Amino acid sequence: xxxxxxxxxxxxxxxxxxxxxxxxxxxxxxxxxxxxxxxxxxxxxxxxxxxxxxxxxxxxxxxxxxxxxxxxxxxxxxxxxxxxxxxxxxxxxxxxxxxxxxxxxxxxxxxxxxxxxxxxxxxxxxxxxxxxxxxxxxxxxxxxxxxxxxxxxxxxxxxxxxxxxxxxxxxxxxxxxxxxxxxxxxxxxxxxxxxxxxxxxxxxxxxxxxxxxxxxxxxxxxxxxxxxxxxxxxxxxxxxxxxxxxxxxxxxxxxxxxxxxxxxxxxxxxxxxxxxxxxxxxxxxxxxxxxxxxxxxxxxxxxxxxxxxxxxxxxxxxxxxxxxxxxxxxxxxxxxxxxxxxxxxxxxxxxxxxxxxxxxxxxxxxxxxxxxxxxxxxxxxxxxx
Numbered sequence: 001x002x003x004x005x006x007x008x009x010x011x012x013x014x015x016x017x018x019x020x021x022x023x024x025x026x027x028x029x030x031x032x033x034x035x036x037x038x039x040x041x042x043x044x045x046x047x048x049x050x051x052x053x054x055x056x057x058x059x060x061x062x063x064x065x066x067x068x069x070x071x072x073x074x075x076x077x078x079x080x081x082x083x084x085x086x087x088x089x090x091x092x093x094x095x096x097x098x099x100x101x102x103x104x105x106x107x108x109x110x111x112x113x114x115x116x117x118x119x120x121x122x123x124x125x126x127x128x129x130x131x132x133x134x135x136x137x138x139x140x141x142x143x144x145x146x147x148x149x150x151x152x153x154x155x156x157x158x159x160x161x162x163x164x165x166x167x168x169x170x171x172x173x174x175x176x177x178x179x180x181x182x183x184x185x186x187x188x189x190x191x192x193x194x195x196x197x198x199x200x201x202x203x204x205x206x207x208x209x210x211x212x213x214x215x216x217x218x219x220x221x222x223x224x225x226x227x228x229x230x231x232x233x234x235x236x237x238x239x240x241x242x243x244x245x246x247x248x249x250x251x252x253x254x255x256x257x258x259x260x261x262x263x264x265x266x267x268x269x270x271x272x273x274x275x276x277x278x279x280x281x282x283x284x285x286x287x288x289x290x291x292x293x294x295x296x297x298x299x300x301x302x303x304x305x306x307x308x309x310x311x312x313x314x315x316x317x318x319x320x321x322x323x324x325x326x327x328x329x330x331x332x333x334x335x336x337x338x339x340x341x342x343x344x345x346x347x348x349x350x351x352x353x354x355x356x357x358x359x360x361x362x363x364x365x366x367x368x369x370x371x372x373x374x375x376x377x378x379x380x381x382x383x384x385x
Contacts, residue, residue: 013328013355014345017146017174017305019196019203021349025258026201030251037248045257046239049207052260056268057172057191057209058182064215066239067256068192068206068230069248072173075192075206077105079169081227082218083138083190086110091136091166093117093124093152096145097334098171106140109226120148120336121307123300126156133164143181144174147334149295149307149343151175155186162187167214173197174304176207177260178275178347180268189214195252198271198304200348201259204252259348275303275351281379282306282344285360285372290314294341304351306344307337316342319366326362353380 014021035042046067053065068074080102084090090111092103095118107113114136116128124141133139139161143154154170161168169190172181176191177198183191189211196203210232218225218232225231229246238245263271283293283306290311295301310316316332316339323330333341345351353376360372 013358015350015355015359016329016331017343017345018194018347020198020200020345020347021355022202022255023200023259023262023349025262026199026255029254029258030202032251032254035250037250038242038244039250042248042250042253043242045253049253049257049260050239052257052264053207053209055264056177056181056207056260058180058184059209060184060211063183063209063211064232064236064240065207065209066235067195067248067253068208068235069204069246069252070206070230071203072171072192072194072197072206073101074230075173075194075208076102076171078206078208078227078230079140079190079192080105080109080111081230082225082232083167083169083214084109084111085221085223087112088137089114089135091116091129091132091139093129093139093141093157095122095124095148095150095152096120096142097147098142098145098173099140102140102142102171106138111138121150121295123150123297124152124157126153126160129157130160133160133166136164136166138167138169140169140171142171142173143176144172144179144302144304146174146302146305146343148337149293149302149305149341151300151302154188155182158186158188167217174302174347177263178268178271178304178351180272183209183211189217195256195259198347199256199259199263200350201256202252204249205256207256207260263348271351272303275346277380278351278353278356279303279306279346281353281376282346282356283308284379285376286363288371288375289363289367289369291342294337304345304347306346308342308344310340310342322366323359323362328359328362330359 195201294307
């Protein structure tokens with residue numbers, strides 16, 4: 001039996017693009033005693049979650065919101081399961097791994113999938129979407145492509161999609177809760193995220209919002225929804241009519257409720273500014289070592305996942321392993337960008353100076369480079385209060 005002398009309660013410095021460190025309020029909420037999923041107190045908490053999700057997503061006042069009992073990938077799949085029938089034309093925007101996952105899921109539900117693509121590190125061109133829209137019943141796009149650190153122009157894509165009559169499904173996994181989001185103003189019909197990303201709650205629930213147009217499309221289906229677990233009507237049975245559908249993860253609801261409330265109390269514009277300031281400080285510290293933004297266009301950079309091209313000759317796996325031995329986790333590239341980039345999470349409780357200060361200090365030791373901490377601190381001090 002191996003002995004481990006590490007303190008299990010000592011904080012691990014988690015700088016990955018998800019999950020993020022737990023918000024203290026979420027951690028405390030997890031300690032609540034168990035209640036039944038049909039308990040009146042649970043339904044009361046669920047009602048507050050629904051109201052807060054409408055604020056986070058910027059929805060119409062009566063938009064249906066809920067938590068799916070799974071991670072963000074279940075949010076992705078539930079959209080296609082409910083809104084796609086065999087033979088439907090679905091247009092998917094693909095410029096990274098998660099756009100590609102959308103295309104695969106849509107195809108599995110029988111859609112005739114067409115793709116609008118962009119090279120890795122570049123955003124989707126709305127003009128290309130406009131050219132491909134004809135005949136599409138549904139358009140799907142990732143707002144913040146986690147695999148490459150690209151922010152796609154969702155408002156522009158949404159305007160085109162609404163004018164065409166198609167529905168729009170948006171992956172907001174690395175944006176909702178950290179960046180202002182406008183479901184109603186932009187014209188989005190289905191959106192989802194994961195609790196463990198910008199909200200810093202435990203993984204295991206996926207907050208969704210579903211427009212009246214999407215519910216009407218679902219109600220007019222010719223065939224039953226093939227995914228029973230997340231059928232929109234079954235969700236409404238539990239969340240609106242308070243009747244039994246399946247057992248929800250009650251304590252994860254408590255934790256999400258606390259983390260979401262904390263985010264809204266801080267304010268989404270304040271959180272957005274916090275992320276931008278921290279991202280500039282990280283770049284100021286690491287730039288002189290040869291780290292460069294992977295996304296060339298500053299306007300297309302995803303603030304919450306800082307994708308950095310590695311300096312020539314840097315031992316990616318070896319350095320990340322050495323950092324892990326110091327209880328610091330950073331994430332490398334995914335698929336074709338493996339060994340080429342780091343993806344640093346700037347979401348929720350990871351978007352604080354302390355964990356990145358720890359990273360800079362560790363890199364000074366491991367690389368034999370001085371000045372990282374000083375440059376980081378100087379960049380933070382230059383930010384107006």
